[in-house]
Amino acid sequence: MGLPINGRQELGVHHYFNVVDFRTKYALMQENTSGSKPISLSLKADLGIVTQQNRQPIKDDLSTLTSAIISKKINEQIRLQLSPMYAYFSSVSVENRNELFSIGMGSQINFSERFALMAEYYPIIGESNPNTNNAFSLGLNIQTGGHVFQLFFASTRWHLEQYAMAQNREQFWAGDFRFGFNVNRIFGL
Template sequence: MLKKTTLLFTLLIFISFSARAQMERERVVQEGPVEETFWAPGLIGMSTVEVIGHKNINATIMHSFGLINDEPLHNFLGMDFGASVRLGIDYGITDNWSLGVGRSSPQKQYDFRTKYALFRQTTTDNVPLSITLKGDMGIDTNKNGYSFGDRLNFFASANVARKFNDQLSLQVSPMISHFNTVFTGEEKTHFALGLAGEYHISDRYALMAEYLPVLGERSEGTANAFSVGLNIETGGHVFQLFLKTSDWHTEQHIIAQNDDKFWDGDIRFGFNVNRIFWTGEKQ
């Protein structure tokens, strides 16, 4: 009887250690990228490290009104001035690479952009940061007599972010913009350091802010753009309500052609709408 009990006890210990080892192996296999560092591929004007998934489409409406401090009652907090609008579509070529196109109302601007994820923060912190590269080319289609080359502008950034916990994500983005054509007193090239953050106050609401200080030489009158807002996540949509300075929606224009100062009251109300569509086969 003692031998049988000892044998059974030994067998149970062996099974226990085997199960534990199997669970540890499964945990190693299940290590993956951190999900939703940010709720959308962009905050207010800045891009985030988020990349559209494979065969997904993100349709974006970016919308801002006139300055609130310009006779606010008479002009209904800037809404009577009309809106600056960008409509955009981004498609996930792979889980790490997306392409997009957009059209902005200022200067009747078309832009073509791409984003690629170099690294993704992992759940075990073996990779502590997410890093994506973004490039954008814009075309001014106003009837101004310019040649095709003179109409072009460009943007590039490296987005570096970390999700510290379920509430807080922060991002730093070295960036550069270039315009082939500028006027007297303007610089063709601007360098900036984008700073962004998102703080979740619930499963559905998150606060966000971004600041894009220009580094070095800048065009005459150019001011650093600053914005604050609220993210609202509804499942398929992400709504973003915000107060911002620049009426531009592309980063090269935000850092090079913004002359509004947030702390002087040069503030615009606006909103973005992001909607994800899956275009693959039904599972």
């Protein structure tokens, strides 16, 4: 996966790169059934680093994302989520923005204990980069006991939110989507 380095083009040729990211998430509050904590609230941070040689100092290859994740269980079948997000790129081309804002919106509808449909949408708030579309995805969670398999169709090639906010060229409803999957496992210590 890739896009022009920091959005730059040289002589009409796109230079693609890979990004390694380091992320963390910290749960501040977990929703409970008594009502004393009506929502779940987490903070998330991500640092992306371009990994291949591109004749730039590393300080120009950095991107960051900070986000709050606010979720609410409406009932046993429906969960909603809002995620205000701030992305920063250390170096961009003249037409692109260093700072981007979005309010991610998500939902999960449980069909049974094993199957759930998910949807996510990341609209840019304020100015966006030229030719950038808001990202959208649909997914299916399948729980098999200890693992959760996620199958999804997404209108972006990026797994990092800051790049989906900055460089998403695809439009989901026009048939521009990719298929992907994750396997999640939670280990208790």
